[in-house]
Amino acid sequence: MSNLLVIVFISLGMFFFFVGTIGILRFPDALTRAHSAAKADTLGALLSLTGLVIYNGFDISNIKILMVIIFLWTTNPTATHIIARSIINEKKTAGESNDIV
């Protein structure tokens, strides 16, 4: 039973990583690609790591996995923010910032 849950969680996690990667390849420009990279990773990591927690059984090392989730959820948007800002600054210096409403 628990193996089944592990398979379901990790497969769903892999699905979201997969979709995120497809998004990075398919979206038209750098800023929209950053969207895909920021979102898919968070849920993918949550589901995969939850699968690992169930597989591991319940002991103290699960807290470490929980910590990995928390750090990923705080660092991932921050990194995306930096990437997006550098793209915007690049556009501003190139004089293409007309799309800012």
Place this chain on the structure above:
Amino acid sequence: MKKYIVVSILAIFFILFTEKISLINIILAVIVSSLVYSINHYELKELKLFRLKMIPLWFKYILILIKEIFVANMQVAKIALSKNMRIDPIIIVYESSLKGDFLLTILANSITLTPGTMSVDLVENIFSIHCLNGYYADNLKENIFEKILLQIEGVLHE
């Protein structure tokens, strides 16, 4: 007081990462944490935000955030796998009424994790937000995250 809080937090981390609860390990944790405390400089301004009164608000915030992350991922999956992508990206300017830097950072990160929006720049309390479609910008107007954070800030200044 400040010293005991910092040392105990560091010691708990040490014990968690070594995965062993024995007397010698706890003594070692306290020694190492005190050493780390003595060579680093800590400010505990943000600790006020996690007082007992605010725990229910943070709990609510995290639950809503998880729900929004699920929605955001479904939506990215839908767009990434759709045949012809209907997106029309715009950048909007959004002024927040929050004041604290820490809460503004949390709000910026939450905006990035919610569907269709991504915070690009933050000057003082004015966000530049990149939206995949125009209608996501309308959702920002009644931003539930900002409401909860404003409540937290309100409790802080009581």
